[in-house]
Amino acid sequence: MNDDALRNRFLAFAGPAKYRKFVGKCSPVPGESYQEWYKGLRFWAEKLWDDFIHASEFQDVSIAILVEAFRVCPVHNEGMSSGVPMFDPLGISRLHEDFEHCLDTEFPFGFLPTRLVCPTCLRSCCAWLDSKAWENSSADKFTRCLAKYRRLVENGPVRREEVFNDNLVCHLLPLDEATLESCISTLTTDELECFDSFFARQVRPHDYMPRLLWVSNRYSDIENEATAKRLRPRYFLIDALVRKRLAGR
Numbered sequence: 375m376n377d378d379a380l381r382n383r384f385l386a387f388a389g390p391a392k393y394r395k396f397v398g399k400c401s402p403v404p405g406e407s408y409q410e411w412y413k414g415l416r417f418w419a420e421k422l423w424d425d426f427i428h429a430s431e432f433q434d435v436s437i438a439i440l441v442e443a444f445r446v447c448p449v450h451n452e453g454m455s456s457g458v459p460m461f462d463p464l465g466i467s468r469l470h471e472d473f474e475h476c477l478d479t480e481f482p483f484g485f486l487p488t489r490l491v492c493p494t495c496l497r498s499c500c501a502w503l504d505s506k507a508w509e510n511s512s513a514d515k516f517t518r519c520l521a522k523y524r525r526l527v528e529n530g531p532v533r534r535e536e537v538f539n540d541n542l543v544c545h546l547l548p549l550d551e552a553t554l555e556s557c558i559s560t561l562t563t564d565e566l567e568c569f570d571s572f573f574a575r576q577v578r579p580h581d582y583m584p585r586l587l588w589v590s591n592r593y594s595d596i597e598n599e600a601t602a603k604r605l606r607p608r609y610f611l612i613d614a615l616v617r618k619r620l621a622g623r
């Protein structure tokens with residue numbers, strides 16, 4: 375019995391999505407006993423593991439073997455360690471139907487919610503998100519988000535200032551200037567003023583806004599500052615367009 379065989383058999387048994395979920399969230403840690411690890415499993419994971427063990431020749435598998443086998447990325451054959459995976463501040467993954475397939479085949483251990491991270495998966499996932507962020511220039515996402523926020527403000531105890539913030543700005547970031555202008559032209563004066571005060575607090579005095587700093591830190595961790603450099607002027611462009619629109623009212 376060896377680690378590759380165990381990993382490959384479990385991958386074939388569980389399928390890529392369950393494998394990712396199981397290994398990324400329920401992996402044993404060095405020093406743990408088999409009993410401790412098994413007791414800490416969630417019900418679905420315990421059932422998956424039991425079914426696998428009963429159907430396989432790995433009935434006496436030890437924790438040492440599990441630790442070794444599960445801490446190697448099945449796509450890149452690289453050692454993994456506990457770490458912070460990539461996230462998706464712009465919600466790009468939800469716009470692309472092939473994202474799940476890419477998770478399975480290109481970067482299974484680079485994206486939330488995995489806790490075991492493969493360095494190559496992380497870089498590959500970042501590059502994928504980055505390329506998609508700038509090819510998507512549709513206003514639909516902003517329009518849908520705006521409609522949702524308007525409903526929140528109308529129906530709930532949510533104040534306009536709480537929702538007209540960087541979340542909404544993030545949907546504007548990938549758009550070209552003409553599309554940006556047309557999106558901003560759909561905002562009411564109240565909404566424009568919310569944006570304006572948000573930029574006045576967060577962007578103009580700081581050069582960087584906190585969210586951008588957060589994003590750029592995460593990106594630079596994985597050696598991709600290109601995205602952060604491209605994002606920065608976008609914030610200032612949006613700010614300028616909002617002010618221009620307000621001045622014309």
Ligand SMILES: [Zn+2]
Nearest residue numbers: 447450492495
């Ligand atoms: Zn990998």
